[in-house]
Amino acid sequence: MRIVIAEDAAVLRELLAQMLTERGHEVCAAVPDGDTLLAAVAEHRPDVTVVDIRMPPTHTDEGLRAAIGIRREHPGTGVLLFSQYIETKYATRLLAAGSAGVGYLLKDRVANVAEFTDSLSRVAAGGTALDPEVVTQLAGASRRGDDLESLTAREREVLALMAEGRTNAAIAQTLVVSAGTVEKHVAAVFGKLALPASEDANRRVLAVLRYLES
Amino acid sequence: MHESAGERPREGARAEPSRRFSPGAVLRAPFTARAWAEVAYCLIGFPLTVVGTVLVLVLLALGTGLTASLVGTVLGLALVVAAVGLARGCAAVHRRLAQGLLGERADAPPRLLPTGKAFARLDARLRDAAGWRSVAYVLVKLPVAAFGLYAVGWWLTALLNLSAPLRWAVFHQRPAAGEAGMPTITPIPFGGGAPHSTSFAGTFVAAAIGVVTLLAAPWFTRGVVAVDRWLIRALLGPGQLAERVRSLEESRALAVDDSAALLRRLERDLHDGAQVRLVALAMSLDMAKERLGRDGEPVADPARVRQLVDTAHRNATEALAELRDLARGIHPPALDDGLSDALSTLAARSTVPVELSVDVTQRPTPAIETIAYFCAAELLTNVIKHSGARRTVLRVAQEDGLLRLRVTDDGRGGATLGAGSGLTGLQQRVRTVDGRLDVSSPSGGPTAVTVELPLHA
Incomplete structure (x- = not known):
């Protein structure tokens, strides 16, 4: 993968670049703020960018705004936002233009480098990677509590993994069950929640999130 | 080593330019915008004062009389309340006039909006301290305004006397034979007549008196206006209690802002400091763990593992130092x-x-x-x-x-x-x-x- 990193804390920026390089990826640029990020993306046309949300000068949502700009101008470039808190509002804004090639993770997730790189690859390939925290927050605030109650514990796990942007194969791997079993659970979830059934992981993410948000 | 307290700039010690007396300032005084603004203030203020004072006085007298007569108590009290309300209105007019012409700012007292039953509302209106201070102002203002008008008179007599030679030579306002001569007007209403001019040369005496009067007029006006300014500050401001409430509200807002700013800074310091260090620490430990491989397998790159552990250790130490500083910043x-x-x-x-x-x-x-x-x-x-x-x-x-x-x-x-x-x-x-x-x-x-x-x- 060809990657551009935007993170204002030098310690983390360098460590991320080292880690990705060691895993055989190419880090085209590692920059400290939103403006230089946009310039770097225009110059290098990377497969994916890793973007911190809070960056100079205002330390609010520079990264998010840069990310939305990248999605608009370079649709082929995936964007993985990461930050120290999950704000569902940010997730909603990010996903407003579709869920293909976007991700939003808690910064803590880089502590598991293998899983973090997996998420990054998924985003680079046009998939979605949402932090479990996003799903938890949406489900917690959802007024559809009664509907969710009707799901079995396993079905709820599957729902959460779908919302995070995982494919059936990935869900099967995570839960250590067969692909067939996952398909059965997915069908049950769609049936119980009256969601439009879809095999496409990205469209599934949006369907599930809209359901949880409403 | 210690400087005296007098060296410290204190509030209110700003020297106003007008306070400096110099020959130049005395000569220029009649031609300053300030002097004319004060004249305008006296001129406009006088009729307003007369109307306001008379109305307030009449209402107050009628109200008090009726109230005392016991028969018309209710009507009497209503008239008193009306007098106080009118005085508040007059005060607002004078406040605006003073602000526009004198630059004298007095914040208006809060509006009185009593609620509750009729009696409670009446009670509140009768106890309206700011309203009664307005009444006091309107009453005291009458003599001050009269002096103001008299000060304007000085300017007029000054101009008349100054123009005496002009009137003699150009407009032929000469006394006929046998008359006492052209009168010189004096601004001082007692002390006998001023000399009458009987010749063209004599009119210059009148002009000289005019010059002196013209030079004195702005200072007289300023004196009268100064008394008025003092009255406005004392009677038309929001009052001591309201001032105190305002200052308390302000300091409460400051206290709230201060603690909010403190919390925001704490969050920011944690976010940019210790949290980043800990993420980096966890990340480098995970990277080192990957390099170490599984149990029993030889370590692929011990030098790199050592480097990663070193990074982790450095970040842990930094995080500790930052947390310690932060804690001390909250409470030493x-x-x-x-x-x-x-x-x-x-x-x-x-x-x-x-x-x-x-x-x-x-x-x-x-x-x-x-x-x-x-x-x-x-x-x-x-x-x-x-x-x-x-x-x-x-x-x-x-x-x-x-x-x-x-x-x-x-x-x-x-x-x-x-x-x-x-x-x-x-x-x-x-x-x-x-x-x-x-x-x-x-x-x-x-x-x-x-x-x-x-x-x-």
Whole structure:
């Protein structure tokens, strides 16, 4: 993968670049703020960018705004936002233009480098990677509590993994069950929640999130 | 070492340009915009005052009379209330006039909006202190306005006398034979007649009197207006209690802002500091773990693993240091043993030598101690960062029921209170407990910052 990193804390920026390089990826640029990020993306046309949300000068949502700009101008470039808190509002804004090639993770997730790189690859390939925290927050605030109650514990796990942007194969791997079993659970979830059934992981993410948000 | 208190700039000590008497100022006075504005104020103010005073007086007299007669008590009280309301209206007119022409700003007292039953509303209106102060103003204003009109008279007589030669020579206003001569008008209503001009040369005597009157007129006007200004400040402002409420509201807002800003800074420091360090720590440990491989397998790249563990260790140490600084920033542990111990620790950590003296007999409340400590810390930081001083003196003393903290240094001076200055932040924090902060820092030094705090918040 060809990657551009935007993170204002030098310690983390360098460590991320080292880690990705060691895993055989190419880090085209590692920059400290939103403006230089946009310039770097225009110059290098990377497969994916890793973007911190809070960056100079205002330390609010520079990264998010840069990310939305990248999605608009370079649709082929995936964007993985990461930050120290999950704000569902940010997730909603990010996903407003579709869920293909976007991700939003808690910064803590880089502590598991293998899983973090997996998420990054998924985003680079046009998939979605949402932090479990996003799903938890949406489900917690959802007024559809009664509907969710009707799901079995396993079905709820599957729902959460779908919302995070995982494919059936990935869900099967995570839960250590067969692909067939996952398909059965997915069908049950769609049936119980009256969601439009879809095999496409990205469209599934949006369907599930809209359901949880409403 | 200690400068006298007189060197400190104090509020209200600003010298107004008008207070400087010089021959030039005396000669220019009749031709200044200020003098004319004051004349206009007197001219416009007089009829307004007469109408207002008469109406208020009539209403008050009728109201009081009716109330006393017991028969028309209700109507009488209503008239009194109307008088007070009218006086408030007059006061508003005078306030606007004074602000427009004199630049005299008096904040209007809050509007009276009584609620409840009729009797409660009547009661509130009768107890309207600001309204009664307006009544007082409207009544006292009448003689002042009369003097104002008289002052305008001085200007008129001055102009008339000045024009005497002109009138004689050009307009032929000469006395006929046998008359006493052309009269000179005097602004002073007693003391006999002024000389009458019987010849063209004589008219210049009148003109000279005109010049003197013209030079005196602005100062007379100013004197009358000064009395009016004083009355406006005393009677038309929001009143002491309302002032105090306003100042308390302001300091409460400052206190709330201050604590919100503190929390925001804490969050920011954690976010940019310790949290980043811990993420990096966890990340490098995970990377090292991957390199170590599974149990029993040989380690692929021991040098890189050592490097990663080293990075992790460094980040852990940094995170610890940042957390310690943060914790001390919230509450310095030494403060539990009193200001003296805490300030000794602070002074010992300073890179500029600090001569410390603390003389506190009665311990202030913890909140005051904390504010005093953070003021001292911030002021010493300023000395180290900006002053270039070689030594600094930190004195804390208890005088007249106040805690007085004073930081002086021999640096380059030039410290100011103003937008964006760290001192302003300190001043706001000090004001939250009714304290004050004064800065004396002429360019070239020395700088002295004095903080006065009450002993109890």
